[in-house]
Structures are given as C-alpha cells and as structure tokens.
Amino acid sequence: MCLGVPGKVVEIDHENQIATVDFWGVKKQVRLEVCDAPVEPGDFILNHVGFAIRRIPPEDAAETLALYDELLRLADEQDLMTADVRAEIDAAPDANRPATGARDERK
C-alpha cells in the first residue's frame, strides 16, 4: 500500500482539481490537490489511493514505468505486488462516469 502507481495525465479539470489519467489504457480520475507541482496534460503523476502525490518529470517517466510494465505484463493475479498496483488503479474512479461535480451537488 505504499507503492504509488504512475500514470499519464490526459486532461485536467482545473476547477475541481481532478485529472483524467491514463493507466495502461484505463482512464481514471485522480485528485490533484496534494500534488507537489502543477501538472499539465502529457505529464506523469504518481497516484496513491486516488491522489497524485508527485509530478514525475517527463525525463524520469520511462524508468519509473518499467517495474509496473513488467508486473502488469506478467499479469499474475496471485502476485502481491501486482495486486497492490491494481488496487492503486482501482482506487481512482473511472473517468467515463459522470463527474462527481460541483461542491453543492456533492454534499
């Protein structure tokens, strides 16, 4: 549970501080309010339980992604690390569902 998972930012909803992030083809909504730096589409972020905790500089992204590529490629459902990675991706809501929307609707 302390293994964050990197994904690529596709789109940003600045008003709600939510990014649409692509994790190996799965698009998710990741919250941006605790991220260390402003992100733009094309950046990578490190997602932990649905929150971006770091912007990954583009030049470091490839190296960061390699471990996850390997885990997900092997797709061993029993594997603890792979399960952690999948849980981290599942922690963020799907991007194609209706946005949780503005504050007054949510409360």
Add this chain to the structure above:
Amino acid sequence: MNASDAFAQLKFRDPERARGLRDALDRLVQHADHAPVSVMHVCGSHEQAIAKFGLRAAFPEDLQVIMGPGCPVCVTDVPEVDEAVALAKQGVRIATYGDMLRVPGTSQSLADAKAEGANVDIVYSVTQAVELARENDEEIVFFASGFETTAVATAAVLVDDPPDNLSVLSAHKYIPPVMEIVAEMPETKIEGFLAAGHAATITGSGVFEKFVERHRLPVVIAGFEPLDVLAGLAKLLEVINSGEPRVENAFPRCVTREGNVHAQKLLWRVFRPTGGRWRGIAHVPNGNLRLRDEFAQYDTRKRFTIDASALWDYAPPKLVERCQCGDIMAGISSPAGCQLFGKECTPDKPVGACMVSAEGTCRIWHQYGGRPDLRSVKRGAA
C-alpha cells in the same frame, strides 16, 4: 527456484548494471570491518520486491537485510481493531482498506463481525468512503490505516468539506518515530536503514536528518525496482563503511530533500502525532496520527461512545501466545524462526497480523516461497 534462476529474473532490466551492483555489494561487505552487516528496511513494498525478485539470492552471505515495522496494517494495535469491531457490532457501518478486515482484535476481527451480520465495506480509497457517505443517510466510519503517505489522502478529504455523516477512526501511523525505537532496542543490531521511496516522496529525505544525528545510523532512501533496491543497499553499505553516518537519497527521481511540502502542511493541519502502542513492537512516542481538535466533528472517537468491553471477556487461543510477529517486525526474529509459520499460521488461517496483510513479512515470505533466502543454494553464474 535456484539462485541463478532467481537472479536471471533481474535480467529484464539492465543485467550489466545488476551484475555491477551485486559485485559492489560483495566488495562493500568484504570491506566492512565485521560480519555480518545487518540493515533494516521499513516498507512492505521493499520486502515484496526483495522476495518476488529473489534478491536475497544476489546478496552477499554476510549481508542481512531485515524487514522492520513497515506494514501499517500489521502494527495496528489490538485496541484499535477492537474499537472498529465494537462499532460494527453496535450497527455502525464501517468502510476500510481490505487488509484491515482480518486483522485480529482481542476476540474478533472485522471479518468476524461481518460474518455475524455487521455492515463492513472494503474501499481502495478514502474517497470511496466519502461516496458511501454521500449516497447513504446512515453514519459511515472510515477505519483509516496506513503511514504518512496514506494519511495525506485522509487529510485531503477532511479539509474538503466532507459529508456530515462521515467520521474517521484513525489508525494512521508515522514511520520516523518507530525507527528511533527499533534503533534503540538492544537486541537489534541494525547498522543502517533503507527508507521507503514513496513515503519519502511526501516527507522528503530531510525528515531523517535528526534521526541520523541522534543515533549515528545512516538512512538511504530507495525505490522499488529490483535495481533501485540493490543500488540503495550498495549506497547504504558505502555510508556504513565510511564511518560517517548521513542521509543519502538513492531515489532522486521521486524524492527530494524537502519532499512534498504542500502535502506535509495538509498532513499536519489535520493530524497531530501522539504516542501509542504499535502491535508487537512497543509504545511509540509520536508514532500515531490522530485528528486535531479542529476536526473533532469528524473524529469517530469523539462522535461515538465506543464500548469494546464485551470483546474482552475472552481467553485467547494458545496459538496466539506463540505468535512471533512482534519479534519479526522488530528484526529480532524472522518467519523462518517461527514455529507456526506455514503450519498453524497461513494466509487462509492467519494467527498473527504479519500473515494477514499483503505487506506483512510472513504473508510475503509465504507467497514467494517459504523462505526466500537462497544463500544456501550455490550461486549460479548469472
């Protein structure tokens, strides 16, 4: 799996570098003025990487890499579990991370309570607990576990105008203080720490500077790639050999000295550190994260009167007395030294918390082969 197979798994990433790092580890351990050299990491993900990729096969014989209290679920203390179980049995709906379900309390786990009809939801994120609260009128208690990395997410939700029917039962823990406790245990002979990369993303490597000063033990931040782990260990041995303990960041692509300052502010705005017991380890001053008074309205412990006494009239099974999770997390024992491991205690029927969580030493060792220490196997020509 023999040692050469294990090491061959490293070949998917830069075999030259892996061999170079292994040779460096060999050299550095030989240059130490004593043997064995013992170091500790404090992260379940590090142990997963070490065990999964068979890294112990690549370690020199005289290097002991021990997992310390790096599993937040495992160190959640019995009274904390009792609070959640008591609330669940009172009819309050609980949302929590999956690994928390089967952590034993005094007499019951949340899974036991659920089997008896209590309403317990598994969530992957605190935001899913918020959604549950928005979709339902009833009270939702988020039983929160995790180290500082995860506590930041809980904090972000609490400052974001959460629904009134949500409250947080915090079992969040803070790692730096427990390193002090382990460093001071006379039985442990730890000469340096490998700190978890993603937790340090939040806290920064600087958070360990005072620790190094006080205890004269080096700390190296490392990532989770097999090569990151080897590189982190090589750096740690280098600093140990130098006789000048300091903090080194071997994971600069994710960690800076100051860390994510914004996240730290959020963390300390919502939580205050307080002393408390960590299961099996000790009382850890400042090791527990509890909600500040400003957030009292969302504090489960303030909102409810929790009476767990009904759970205490109970004689623990004899097996529990033989559980060594505490010694294992303190680095004094290992799963291989526990009589229950793999016999009476398995992932299907766990006796101790270390066998429950995917980040527990016992669970990890059980998954990746009883004793993933392949040093007894003749090293292949990887």
